[in-house]
Amino acid sequence: MGRLSGKNCVVTGAAGGIGLETSILFLQEGANVLLADVNGDALASALSKVKQVVGQVPGKTETFVCDVSKEDQVAAMVKHVDAWGGLDVIFNNAGIMHAKDDDAVNTPEAIWDLTQNINVKGVWFGCKHAVLSFRRNNKKNTSVINTASVVALVGSATPQLAYTASKGAVLALTRELAIVHAREGYRFNSLCPAPLNTPLLQDWLGDDKAKRHRREVHFPTGRFGEAIEQARAVVWLASEDSGFYNGQEMVVDGGMTRAYVTPE
Ligand code: NAD
Numbered sequence: 001m002g003r004l005s006g007k008n009c010v011v012t013g014a015a016g017g018i019g020l021e022t023s024i025l026f027l028q029e030g031a032n033v034l035l036a037d038v039n040g041d042a043l044a045s046a047l048s049k050v051k052q053v054v055g056q057v058p059g060k061t062e063t064f065v066c067d068v069s070k071e072d073q074v075a076a077m078v079k080h081v082d083a084w085g086g087l088d089v090i091f092n093n094a095g096i097m098h099a100k101d102d103d104a105v106n107t108p109e110a111i112w113d114l115t116q117n118i119n120v121k122g123v124w125f126g127c128k129h130a131v132l133s134f135r136r137n138n139k140k141n142t143s144v145i146n147t148a149s150v151v152a153l154v155g156s157a158t159p160q161l162a163y164t165a166s167k168g169a170v171l172a173l174t175r176e177l178a179i180v181h182a183r184e185g186y187r188f189n190s191l192c193p194a195p196l197n198t199p200l201l202q203d204w205l206g207d208d209k210a211k212r213h214r215r216e217v218h219f220p221t222g223r224f225g226e227a228i229e230q231a232r233a234v235v236w237l238a239s240e241d242s243g244f245y246n247g248q249e250m251v252v253d254g255g256m257t258r259a260y261v262t263p264e
Helices: 017-028 040-054 071-084 109-136 161-180 199-205 209-216 227-238
Strands: 008-012 032-037 061-065 089-092 142-147 186-193 249-252
Touching: 008 017, 008 071, 008 109, 017 032, 017 040, 017 089, 017 227, 032 040, 032 071, 040 061, 061 071, 071 109, 089 109, 089 227, 109 142, 109 161, 109 186, 142 161, 142 227, 161 186, 186 227, 199 209, 227 249
Parallel strands: 008 032, 008 089, 032 061, 089 142, 142 186, 186 249
Antiparallel strands: none
């Protein structure tokens, strides 16, 4: 028996990084998983990787192409899981950090709007349709996990203002939903990852050693985090092992936000 045995889970942004690693761990813990992403081709490759890594597991594994900033698509994604008996866990993880995102002066308004539409409105739609689904299917002991970031907690001198604002909003909305729905048995928590070895950041850093060092120096461990390290925390948040953990910001950052200076 896995920690998520029989749980019906939706993971957004499942084609890469944290979402893919989490989908794999969810399946290994006995869940049924709907992997959702806006990128259909990447989702197809992700599905082959999942099948290769997890092999034969009892749970269902399906994919769903969904742009989380479009409510009708999010509603259809969550509804898809009704045929499995209804949603138990949603990991609202899809997000972008746009290359043109900058400081207050230089961030284009269109980039601001795009970022809020995906990173904030997308999380709201995921939460909204999760609540509707939990009620429709008479669920208790459900878990919603929303991906924020450490930049929602600490200021960054390397600006990405639209992204930072969006992740602050994720913390605030998650906290409030946790309180509003606590007596229905629905838990809501945020995950705050540190900079990671995933395409979202690594493609953006590229070969620029100075840009890379500017970030690495803040880690007590001297390295970026790995997606799997986030995924392990998400499994705990999704499972009933965290049954009394609600409205919290789980910071998985190798101590980065606790450091004053780091070892040489
Ligand atoms: P990633 O780029 O590897 O994965 C993000 C996935 O989201 C991609 O597969 C992408 O196609 C998908 N996506 C983008 N827009 C979408 C949309 N409109 N609808 C549905 N899917 C969409 O990145 P990752 O590092 O795994 O990021 C996952 C989450 O973690 C994001 O919310 C990100 O902001 C957050 N995060 C990442 C880091 C980091 O350093 N990588 C740090 C802190 C927080």
